[in-house]
Every structure is written in structure tokens, then in C-alpha cells.
Amino acid sequence: MKNKLTYLLTTIAFLAISSVAMAQDGKSPYAGTSHNYSVTPDADATNKTYLWSVSGGGTINGAADGTSVTIDWGTTLGTYTVTFTEKDESTSCSTIRELEVEVISNTFYLNMFSDASACHDSTGLILASGASGPTTLYFTVNLNKDNAWSIDTWEYDFSVSVDGSDYSLSSVKVDDGAELGTGGSYSDISVTGTESTSEIAVVIDGPVTAGTNVTVTISNGEAIKGVVVTPDNGSGDKTQILTLNPLPNTTDITTD
Template sequence: MVMAQGGGNPLVNSTHGYKVIPGDSGNDFLWEITGGTEDVDYVVNSANLTGDSLNITWLSTTGNPYKLTFKETDTSTGCETSKELTLNVVANTFDVSISNPIATCNSANDTTDASNNFSIIDFTVNMTTGSSSWNPNWEITFNVASGNVSSTVDNVWSATGTLNDNGGGSYTLTDIPSSSLNNEITISVRLAGAAFTELSADVNITEAKELEYNTPDKDNDDWTAAGIINPIPNTSAIITD
């Protein structure tokens, strides 16, 4: 059974904060990490190890079990209190994927103006956390481009989350909610082009992460999709005698 991550069992590449409430803010503090190698198996993001809090990005399971130690020393007596936390980094289970939509027919209903037509392709993006008890908001950045010279990307939107246009065909969809282990969202791309010509669009995810601990997708081998709008027959008007 995969457990929801936290600072005691962080996922690979996730970032977590650790803190204490000191007995006296004027005392001396020191954090120590046992297990693994700094900048190889973990990265300390805090400016120093002498505050009452620490921020760490865990990079591998190599050092398991890691031990995090905090020491507070009374500056007047030299007496010391030490606190320890043993933790195990676990394999990343956060996964985002996109798949090719089923090809559809051009939606033109007035072929008298078939060269000036709009059709929509819906791309489905799936996310799973690997744990039914861990349901963070998440975010993806992706590129949208026309798949052939006959197609022009006219608009991009999603009914879920907040979409930001980064320019140059790049978009970020953020604050996407999740529930009960996974989620499925739709990215809609409207294409302009002739109804009698195949139209297509490509969507390529460039970054995906959950927003609670900034855990990135465990892989990127399922981040590209292509959608196709098939042309309708170029039938003439009805001819009479």
C-alpha cells in the first residue's frame, strides 16, 4: 500500500520543511543530516543549518533511513537538548500523462464558407498521486502547435484550474484540484482551417508537478499527444435539370 507523503516519508524529488519551537530563541541551533550525500541524495535549500527551521529536497532513497537531528545549546551554560527524526524517502508515485484523442470529423455545417471554419479538439490529461489519501492541487506547463500547414491554432482553454498564456504557444494550467487518488482534465484546442482538409494539433507537456511539496512527475515518457480533425467530403450543391 502506498502511503501519502509527508516529511517523514517524502517522495523522491519532493521538498519538505522541518522546524522546531526552541526553548529560547537566543540559544545556539544546529541541524545535522545523517545518511546519503548532500547535493547528491538531498539538497538543503535553507541558507544555513543554524536556524530553527530547515527546507530539504530529497533526491534519492540511497541514504535510507535518513536521520535528521536538531541540537539546541544554552549559550550561558552549554547544556544541550537534541531532537531526532528518522525518515525514509520513497519512490515517486506522482504521474501525469496525456493521450491522443480519437480523430473526429470536421464540424462544418455550412460548406459554402468551408475555407473559414473552426473545429475543436479535446485533449485529456490524466494524473495519479499513487495514494487515495493524498490529493494535492497540481500544475502543468505545455506547448500547443498546429500539426500541419493547413491548421491554425485559434484558441486554447480548460474548464478546470487557471490557465495562463505564457506566449509563443506555451501555457501553464495551475491550481488543478485532485480527489481520491487521481484526476482527469480536458484541454480544448480550437483550430481554424478548411473543412475539406485534414486539420491537426499537437500538445506537448513540458513540466508537471504537484503543488503541496513541488514533487515533479516521475517520468516524461507520456507527455505528447496529437489530435486530428478529419475532412468532410467536398460535395457539390444539388444540381437539377
């Protein structure tokens, strides 16, 4: 009895692991994703016609009368049926194939670190009165997803804004890569799927005794596995604000 119970528990555990590992494919698509479905038809294509349909939960993207089809799954979770019919128009005989598909909850989203504050990079240095200079603020984007789901890359867009006129945007880099320019808006940032964070370094330039807020906002998060693109599910805080604190505005030393 003990051996049977052990076997049963092991089997249940294996099935549970397997179901998680199989998540996010064409049979268990995340809400909001698109997947391809195909068949190999009869070798004799004479007088044959083909037709795809879906019982609900998604829409066919493009033609439905070929041997493959793309289905855009919506946000309504549930179990639906994909149907393919091959008909011989000369005899009116047909073959039907069906695939049960369960649209599951999307686990993927990106979010920013919490708001924080920092001193100017020149803190603790001997400076001339009224000094100006650059300082770097670091923002972090977090990847959140089901651990059992592997992806090739993840992408996002972001924008940078600097409050007030004392400071100007001097440089923007992601993950110590190439300079991205000072336009303030950046698109299609790509990060390898094995990385769980992405760092945005923003350099601003201005007087050391003036403070400012710098805001980074992310958008359009996508996780990519092969040809399958999974959109951000909308969870998480997409904005991080770092406050640059001014250095004390101390005068030069005077003497009598």
C-alpha cells in the same frame, strides 16, 4: 486461537492501511520534494546555538542554524537521519534530537490520452464548395497518484502546435474556463485535487476539405499539498496528437 488470529490479521491490516495513509509527509517524503522541520528550543535562549544536519539523501535549503529548516530530498530512496543540536556555549552542554526519515518512491505523474482522429465539426452538413470554418478538438490530461494520498491542487504547463498552414489556432480553453489566447504556450494551469482529469479544448479554423495534426504536450507537472510541492516523476506519455480528417472534397451538383 481463532480470536487471536483474527485480532492479529486485523492489526496487520490496520498497520498496512495506516502506513499508506501516512505516505508523503516529512517522515516519509516523496523523492524530489521539500519539507520543513522545526523544534521548540529551550525557553532561555541566552548563549544557545542551533545546528541542523542530514545524514544523506537530501540537502538543507538555506541556513542550518535556526530553530527550523527546509530539506530538499533528492531522488535516492532510503532511510536517513535529520539531526538537531542545541548547545549552551557558556557550559558546552548540548541536547541532540534526531528524526528518522524514509525517502519513498514518488507516485505522482500526469499523462495524456492516446492519439486519435476526428472529423471536422461540419461533417454531415450542407456546405458551400470550398467552405471553411472552426472545429474543436478535445485533449485530456490524466492525474495519476497513490489513491491514499490527498492533494489540494495539481498544476501543469502545455503547448499547442498545428501542422501546416491551412489551419490556424483560433481558441484555447481549459476545463471550459477563460480563453487563454492563441500564443500556443500556456503555464501554471491549476486543477483542484479532487479532479482526476483536465480537458483542453483547442479550436482551429480552416478549410473543411483539408486535414491536419494538432499536438498538445504537457510539462512541469506538480502536485501541491499545503506548502509541499511534489514534482511529476517523469512517467507517462506527455504528448497527445489528434488528427483532423478532411471532409470529402465533393463538387456542387450539376445537371444537363
